[in-house]
Amino acid sequence: MYQERGILVSMQILLILRFCTCMDTITLIQPVKDGDILVSNGETFALGFFSPANSTNRYVGIWYNKISEQTIVWVANRDRPISNSTGILSVDHTGNLVLQEIDQSFVFWSTNVSGVVNDSFTAQLLDSGNLVLFQGLNKEVYSWQSFDHPSNTYLQGMKLGLEKKTGLNRMITSWKSSGNPGVGDYSYKLELVGSTQMFLFKGMTRYWRAGSWNGLGWSGVPCMTKGNIFIANYINNDDEVTIAYHMHNPSMLSRVVATESGTLERLTWHESDRKWVEFWSYPNDQCDVYNHCGPFGFCDPNASVTFECDCLPGYEPQSPQDWYIRDGSKGCKRKVGIHMCEVGDGFVELARVKIPDTSSAHVNMSLDLKACKELCLRNCTCKGYASADISKGAEGGGCIMWHRYMNDTRTFLDGGQSLYMRLDAAELGTLSVLLLSKLNFHFEQTICLFLSPFTFLKNTIILF
Incomplete structure (x- = not known):
């Protein structure tokens, strides 16, 4: 009798363990239907179906699990919503995550990766917020991950930038509106033309420039350099050019969002106030708008009572008439004489x-600031220079020169x-x-x- 009870208890424990390990996992026989919720092992993130504000459309998304305000950080079927509650997310025999209706009449979204047909493919929601599709039982080999295909949110541990071997360039893109998570007008991404920089684009137009990496942070984000709540990890080698961040306090919930209104915001969750609090936001003044004062212009937001635009030393307004009416868009030209x-x-x-x-600047990382000055002085087309890495101190590390x-x-x-x-x-x-x-x-x-x-x-x- 006791032996039978022992066997029964063991079976119950096995069933419980199996249930627990499957709470964060999608398999061939365990899909996620509309109404089901997948929860990561540490219970930080959840995955399921949701409807945005003022919408009845259904989407598969990932959100923070433990906070009172549902905050979506990733959406699968951004531009292909389901109009009813018959959606199902499953792993198929080709090793893909597939979103369709129960009758399988239409595929709304798929990971669309090629793999070996077998019955061991699984998709797991990690406690980082990353949904990973694994090939078989080896959790070190994956065929797809949501961190490679972000929506509007940049999470801790996620990389933005280029994988040189595959050509994958990760970026975040805004929603169309608060009620429509479709791909919107704004995107935050890395550009490799000239010296690597981060830009916020509106369509194909540069809207705000985070700048180039200067060893401490992006040159246009001064709050990255001190008193920061996170550590940035910039990599530029033969394999990749990427940027990722990790919080000093791993338990702190923080995210960067490209908003539908055209701002890039870092927000942190304050549990005591039960709300997201802005840590920084760009652009936040007229001088942040890309090239507000035109070529060879210089923008000072503290001079806005007069005019925030002036010219760099040695230059004068291209159009004094436009300057007079506070339009600096045409920029400046060399002073006569x-x-x-x-x-x-x-x-x-x-x-x-x-x-x-720095898109058209010349960069030489082997020169210090003194050698940079000497090289610029020897070249008649050199208009100015700066250190490429200010973390090296007064001597500088690397040289940036502008010739155009x-x-x-x-x-x-x-x-x-x-x-x-x-x-x-x-x-x-x-x-x-x-x-x-x-x-x-x-x-x-x-x-x-x-x-x-x-x-x-x-x-x-x-x-x-």
Whole structure:
């Protein structure tokens, strides 16, 4: 009798264990139907069918499991909703996840990967929020994962960027609206033209530039460089160019979202207030909008009472009439009378700036800042330079030089880095005299002032 009870208890434990391990897994014989919910092993994320706000359409999505506000982080059938509750997500004999109605009359979504036909394919929802399709019992071999095909949300541990061998370029794209998770107008992605940068696009148009990687963070996101809640991991090698992040506190729920209104937001969950709180958001002023002040323009949001646009040192407005009515879109041109590439050329340093777009810049990671300056000075077409890696300190690591247009430059109150603009001897002399007359400094070879390049109020200028 006791033996029979022991056998019965053992069978019950086995059944319970089997049920628990299957709560986060889809198999050939265990699909997810509308109304079912898959929960990750650590109970952080859930997968199931949902309807967005003000919609009766049904989608398969992943959301945070333990918070009161349903927050969707991934959607399978973004542009092919199901109009009723007969949907079923299953693994088929070809090794694909397939979303269809129960009568199997139409496929709304599929992973569409090729594999060996067998009965051992499984899909598991991990506690990172990643849905992974495994080939057989080996959990180190997978044929597909949702982290390679993000929706509008960038999660901890997810990579954005390019896998060079496969050509896969991961990006996040906004929803069409709060009630429609279809692919919207805005996308946040890596561009490899020139020096690698991150952009927020509106359609095919650059809308906001996060900038190039400067060793500490993206050059246009100064809050990445200190007091941050996460660690960024940037990789640029023969296999990939990617960026991922991990939270200092792994239990903190944080996400980056490309919104349908055209912003990129980092949000963290505050359990005490039971709501998402914004950590940062871009673009957040007119100077964040891509190339707001045009070629060779310089944007200072703190000068908005007068006009936020000015010209980089050595340049003047392309159209004074447009400048007068506060339209800086045409940018600036070389000042009349400036003669470059002659004896006496030098540089003026603009501190705390977002360096210009590096799409057409020349990058040499083997040079330090001193060698970068010397190389720029020897090339008559070089208009300015900056350090490619400011984490190396004052000496810098790597060299960025601009020979053509310098677009999308702005100032920050804090953060940013130094940009060195080339000027002829006469212009350097004019700036020196102007600064001396204003502040009565003794001029020898170098002047270091906490001034803005044109209003002489905010940023550092160093003439040398």
